[in-house]
Amino acid sequence: MTNKKVKVATVSLAGCFGCHMSFLDLDERLVDLIEHIEFDRSPLTDIEHCSPDCDIGLIEGGVCNSENVHVLREFRKNCKILVAVGACAINGGLPAMRNHISLEDCLNEAYRDGIGVENPQIPNDVELPLLLDKVHPLHEVVKIDYFLPGCPPSADVFWKFLTDLLAGREPSLDYELVHFD
Amino acid sequence: MNNKSIVIDGKTIPFEDGQTIMQAAIAAGVYIPHLCHNPQFTPHGSCKLCTVKVNGRNCSACTFPASEGQNITNVTKELNDDREKITQMLFVEGNHFCPSCEKTGNCNLQAVAYHLGMTDNHFPHFFENREVDASHPDVMIDHNRCIFCTLCVRASQEVDGKNVFAISGRGIDKRLVVNSESGLLKDSGLDATDCAAHICPTGAILIKRTGYKVPIGQRIYDHAHIDTVTLANEGASHDE
Numbered sequence: 001m002t003n004k005k006v007k008v009a010t011v012s013l014a015g016c017f018g019c020h021m022s023f024l025d026l027d028e029r030l031v032d033l034i035e036h037i038e039f040d041r042s043p044l045t046d047i048e049h050c051s052p053d054c055d056i057g058l059i060e061g062g063v064c065n066s067e068n069v070h071v072l073r074e075f076r077k078n079c080k081i082l083v084a085v086g087a088c089a090i091n092g093g094l095p096a097m098r099n100h101i102s103l104e105d106c107l108n109e110a111y112r113d114g115i116g117v118e119n120p121q122i123p124n125d126v127e128l129p130l131l132l133d134k135v136h137p138l139h140e141v142v143k144i145d146y147f148l149p150g151c152p153p154s155a156d157v158f159w160k161f162l163t164d165l166l167a168g169r170e171p172s173l174d175y176e177l178v179h180f181d
Numbered sequence: 182m183n184n185k186s187i188v189i190d191g192k193t194i195p196f197e198d199g200q201t202i203m204q205a206a207i208a209a210g211v212y213i214p215h216l217c218h219n220p221q222f223t224p225h226g227s228c229k230l231c232t233v234k235v236n237g238r239n240c241s242a243c244t245f246p247a248s249e250g251q252n253i254t255n256v257t258k259e260l261n262d263d264r265e266k267i268t269q270m271l272f273v274e275g276n277h278f279c280p281s282c283e284k285t286g287n288c289n290l291q292a293v294a295y296h297l298g299m300t301d302n303h304f305p306h307f308f309e310n311r312e313v314d315a316s317h318p319d320v321m322i323d324h325n326r327c328i329f330c331t332l333c334v335r336a337s338q339e340v341d342g343k344n345v346f347a348i349s350g351r352g353i354d355k356r357l358v359v360n361s362e363s364g365l366l367k368d369s370g371l372d373a374t375d376c377a378a379h380i381c382p383t384g385a386i387l388i389k390r391t392g393y394k395v396p397i398g399q400r401i402y403d404h405a406h407i408d409t410v411t412l413a414n415e416g417a418s419h420d421e
Contacts, residue, residue, distance in 0.1 A: 180279035
């Protein structure tokens with residue numbers, strides 16, 4: 001291991017930040033980890049864009065709108081190793097359960113016809129990214145190098161995966177660490 | 182007792198006339214991955230996970246008769262890669278969202294995926310719109326999770342002496358249908374105690390109000406590998 005810290009970027013696309021919370025469950029192990037890694041673009045740093053020399057990109061959530069696509073492509077362009085973290089990144093997860101309902105029906109239910117909606121209108125501000133017709137897992141948009149299943153993957157999964165990579169080993173997860181739920 | 186034997190991955194395994202490769206393997210404690218096979222019923226040979234090489238040719242172990250002189254390979258990178266791809270195709274063809282499925286942890290599809298080291302679905306998802314039939318008071322069908330293994334079809338015919346389920350259509354249009362005038366489960370002859378109601382390897386056919394009796398984390402495949410579980414269960418039923 002060299003002295004140069006490994007640059008890690010993270011983002012939550014169409015996710016719930018549960019995977020990020022699980023990452024923080026590393027607790028005191030974060031102190032060990034921070035000896036070897038530094039965070040680049042991430043909700044933990046508020047850095048807005050990836051440096052061009054990121055080593056590892058951890059992506060939580062699937063792709064549900066145009067901004068997600070841009071962010072995912074930025075990560076792919078700037079990270080040597082791109083990792084799909086959690087069920088939503090891998091198969092669309094809970095947000096993808098809207099895929100069998102038309103987008104129009106989804107918007108109408110949420111913003112116009114739903115119970116308790118006041119001042120019903122479909123949000124249409126130019127600042128808002130357009131929703132995609134369907135929610136997609138990451139691998140349908142860019143090449144993904146590794147997948148960490150789980151809803152969320154446990155802190156032990158992050159620990160094993162990152163310490164393997166930092167030690168120059170091919171990451172491998174024991175049976176107990178692989179869960180699709 | 183005879184001395185007939187086959188060889189699987191270099192291990193000599195005895196068999197009796199009439200046994201399939203799968204039967205001989207399970208009796209000898211050798212796991213061959215499978216989803217549509219269950220020793221209680223007539224083999225179906227459709228999921229192709231149990232494909233092994235018999236003297237260099239691909240055969241379904243669950244339907245192929247064991248015979249003298251067979252040199253079989255089962256655990257190879259090539260075969261397991263094919264099995265992983267088949268499993269991934271099953272995942273993208275249906276809508277398998279494990280975190281929101283009652284069957285998670287007890288699901289054979291999931292456990293086979295774990296066994297094969299599958300961590301992603303590789304292929305583009307179909308996101309097909311499939312129905313849920315919750316009409317029956319005690320049993321529900323979530324077609325999103327059906328893999329067309331026909332275990333429920335065979336269980337209903339061969340064990341329950343009914344004919345509740347069938348597979349209709351071909352290829353990509355294939356679907357599980359219920360034998361009732363309305364097409365709904367409530368109008369069929371299915372009872373919650375039927376074998377067919379309990380045999381589904383995925384979360385497609387579920388008994389209502391039982392889904393979370395065993396908490397996630399304490400379920401069969403949360404800690405045990407499917408090869409061990411299968412050999413314990415199916416090895417026992419072979420011996421009966």
